[in-house]
Amino acid sequence: MKIKIDSPLDMHLHLRDEDMLKVVAPLSAQTFSGALVMPNLIPPITTKEQLLDYKNRIEEAKKYNNFKPYMTLFFKSDYTYEFLKEIKKDILAIKLYPAGITTNSEDGVANFSIDVLSPVLEAMSELGIVLSVHGETNGFVMDREAEFIPIYEKIAKRFPKLKIVMEHITTKEAVKALDEYENLYATITLHHLYITLDDVAGGLLRPHLFCKPIAKRPEDRMALRKVAFMAHPKVMFGSDSAPHPRYKKEAPGCAAGVFSAPVALAALAQIFDEADALESLQKFVSQNAQKIYNITPPRKEVVLEKEEFLVPSSYENVVPIFANETLRWKVVDVL
Amino acid sequence: MKIKIDSPLDMHLHLRDEDMLKVVAPLSAQTFSGALVMPNLIPPITTKEQLLDYKNRIEEAKKYNNFKPYMTLFFKSDYTYEFLKEIKKDILAIKLYPAGITTNSEDGVANFSIDVLSPVLEAMSELGIVLSVHGETNGFVMDREAEFIPIYEKIAKRFPKLKIVMEHITTKEAVKALDEYENLYATITLHHLYITLDDVAGGLLRPHLFCKPIAKRPEDRMALRKVAFMAHPKVMFGSDSAPHPRYKKEAPGCAAGVFSAPVALAALAQIFDEADALESLQKFVSQNAQKIYNITPPRKEVVLEKEEFLVPSSYENVVPIFANETLRWKVVDVL
Numbered sequence: 001m002k003i004k005i006d007s008p009l010d011m012h013l014h015l016r017d018e019d020m021l022k023v024v025a026p027l028s029a030q031t032f033s034g035a036l037v038m039p040n041l042i043p044p045i046t047t048k049e050q051l052l053d054y055k056n057r058i059e060e061a062k063k064y065n066n067f068k069p070y071m072t073l074f075f076k077s078d079y080t081y082e083f084l085k086e087i088k089k090d091i092l093a094i095k096l097y098p099a100g101i102t103t104n105s106e107d108g109v110a111n112f113s114i115d116v117l118s119p120v121l122e123a124m125s126e127l128g129i130v131l132s133v134h135g136e137t138n139g140f141v142m143d144r145e146a147e148f149i150p151i152y153e154k155i156a157k158r159f160p161k162l163k164i165v166m167e168h169i170t171t172k173e174a175v176k177a178l179d180e181y182e183n184l185y186a187t188i189t190l191h192h193l194y195i196t197l198d199d200v201a202g203g204l205l206r207p208h209l210f211c212k213p214i215a216k217r218p219e220d221r222m223a224l225r226k227v228a229f230m231a232h233p234k235v236m237f238g239s240d241s242a243p244h245p246r247y248k249k250e251a252p253g254c255a256a257g258v259f260s261a262p263v264a265l266a267a268l269a270q271i272f273d274e275a276d277a278l279e280s281l282q283k284f285v286s287q288n289a290q291k292i293y294n295i296t297p298p299r300k301e302v303v304l305e306k307e308e309f310l311v312p313s314s315y316e317n318v319v320p321i322f323a324n325e326t327l328r329w330k331v332v333d334v335l
Numbered sequence: 336m337k338i339k340i341d342s343p344l345d346m347h348l349h350l351r352d353e354d355m356l357k358v359v360a361p362l363s364a365q366t367f368s369g370a371l372v373m374p375n376l377i378p379p380i381t382t383k384e385q386l387l388d389y390k391n392r393i394e395e396a397k398k399y400n401n402f403k404p405y406m407t408l409f410f411k412s413d414y415t416y417e418f419l420k421e422i423k424k425d426i427l428a429i430k431l432y433p434a435g436i437t438t439n440s441e442d443g444v445a446n447f448s449i450d451v452l453s454p455v456l457e458a459m460s461e462l463g464i465v466l467s468v469h470g471e472t473n474g475f476v477m478d479r480e481a482e483f484i485p486i487y488e489k490i491a492k493r494f495p496k497l498k499i500v501m502e503h504i505t506t507k508e509a510v511k512a513l514d515e516y517e518n519l520y521a522t523i524t525l526h527h528l529y530i531t532l533d534d535v536a537g538g539l540l541r542p543h544l545f546c547k548p549i550a551k552r553p554e555d556r557m558a559l560r561k562v563a564f565m566a567h568p569k570v571m572f573g574s575d576s577a578p579h580p581r582y583k584k585e586a587p588g589c590a591a592g593v594f595s596a597p598v599a600l601a602a603l604a605q606i607f608d609e610a611d612a613l614e615s616l617q618k619f620v621s622q623n624a625q626k627i628y629n630i631t632p633p634r635k636e637v638v639l640e641k642e643e644f645l646v647p648s649s650y651e652n653v654v655p656i657f658a659n660e661t662l663r664w665k666v667v668d669v670l
């Protein structure tokens with residue numbers, strides 16, 4: 001059995017920089033048509049110069065021409081309207097991180113009062129720039145996303161024309177919020193469709209499945225699967241593929257992040273196939289995002305076949321999800 | 336400030352075997368007066384010969400004379416009354432593991448129907464042998480203990496004269512069950528008084544804090560602290576100190592277990608002091624267990640002082656909880 005996916009998009013991707021960028025950019029560019037690139041470098045991307053320089057480094061590293069990096073800016077509450085107006089054509093979204101909540105987010109937002117955020121959100125709403133959000137509080141690890149929902153709601157109500165993407169959602173509470181606010185959207189990762197906390201810490205401890213937000217409960221995964229497998233029009237695939245070198249994952253103080261980009265399409269085909277939902281995959285990995293972000297990515301046809309795919313133990317020094325496991329679907333051609 | 340603890344007892348201890356036994360037995364024997372030694376070796380302790388041989392190996396390894404290893408047998412549903420009657424004088428308890436639930440528990444109980452368990456439980460009840468239980472189902476990792484409570488209740492009701500110890504409890508549900516059934520008792524570890532899942536996986540991933548049952552939610556820890564700090568007469572200290580060599584902890588597939596025995600008394604003094612509950616410590620670490628198990632351990636006086644104690648980075652090849660951290664209490668003398 002074969003399927004063809006047109007112009008797959010990864011709407012939440014960490015490409016990192018320097019050597020790591022050179023390893024991972026081609027692995028995304030090979031099978032994806034475009035990706036929304038996260039800005040949490042050190043320092044984070046907050047100026048036009050940083051943004052264009054980073055985009056150039058990505059273009060140089062990517063190796064496949066028909067791959068478009070869609071850029072994001074790191075949210076700061078002191079951006080001016082003029083700055084945002086000028087940078088609008090170079091970005092698809094501005095990514096808001098609560099301070100200290102994940103890798104390289106130390107410079108994020110510490111104060112979520114509407115007064116502080118309003119000027120920038122007002123400008124984004126007027127200019128039609130999407131707000132992309134890592135929605136976690138600093139509460140107990142299993143509650144962080146659900147506790148953040150009221151903040152999503154507050155912003156969604158106050159700025160009804162602002163498109164807000166709840167990134168890498170992991171809970172039934174976030175899925176519920178999707179249908180309650182017209183301007184809330186979401187990305188869902190590959191790994192949160194597959195795993196729960198049981199896979200991370202229920203048997204032996206598996207650092208390569210440790211990520212933020214942490215994988216939640218079975219009923220949360222069920223809620224995510226439901227909207228993904230029906231290609232709910234407000235959800236998009238975003239891998240949150242977050243490479244760390246092996247030595248940072250396989251040691252005490254393991255960094256958060258699952259590296260999934262090179263296996264994402266095959267693993268998505270497998271899980272959608274198992275759910276008898278293959279007909280939804282095209283929308284989940286491309287059309288929904290095209291509509292939400294109003295983009296037309298480069299043409300690329302990816303052919304997947306139901307055939308065994310032994311996932312490599314690593315890509316250079318980065319260990320992917322499903323390393324050394326055999327998937328039942330495989331990318332067999334890219335046109 | 337100084338305090339003195341008479342004959343401290345660790346009512347749940349893994350001493351392992353061979354080289355590891357030689358490393359860890361003296362570390363417990365140095366400051367504890369006795370310990371209930373778990374039987375989950377490979378193969379598990381199920382015969383009198385194995386039991387006495389293991390006890391001899393512990394006696395040879397312990398290096399301090401005033402330390403008594405209280406032995407346990409690994410629960411099997413086919414023990415005969417005659418066997419139990421004969422072995423009674425050599426053991427304090429029989430430890431029941433659900434099959435496959437933790438380290439070396441593959442030979443545990445797979446079928447919890449009362450019909451299967453009754454003959455042995457009946458005999459234990461009649462002979463006055465304590466039933467020690469690792470109470471977890473094979474459900475979702477955060478629910479396993481709470482899901483097991485009905486099994487505790489079923490056994491407690493059916494065998495009202497059988498003393499049942501819920502080992503290393505981690506949830507408010509287990510704490511609640513303590514007061515609802517006269518014959519339910521519990522051990523509480525050092526680490527479950529200190530940590531929640533946040534400490535294991537809320538920031539970076541910390542394999543040395545990964546254990547089974549996994550650390551739970553803040554409200555669960557609060558419930559444990561409450562009964563520990565008041566020295567609730569049905570709770571006892573049991574470290575569940577579970578050494579693994581460093582290479583097994585600091586690698587993907589990290590084994591479950593926190594190694595705490597050598598720092599337990601200092602860390603307990605610290606947390607009881609912080610809670611203004613030092614006057615309960617003696618009962619929690621000795622008297623309660625003496626009453627519940629009806630034992631008189633060897634005399635040993637441990638003097639602790641409020642003084643900085645830099646915890647070693649490792650004891651041989653085993654990394655303790657609080658490695659390289661400074662505790663505020665220290666064992667200064669053992670008489």
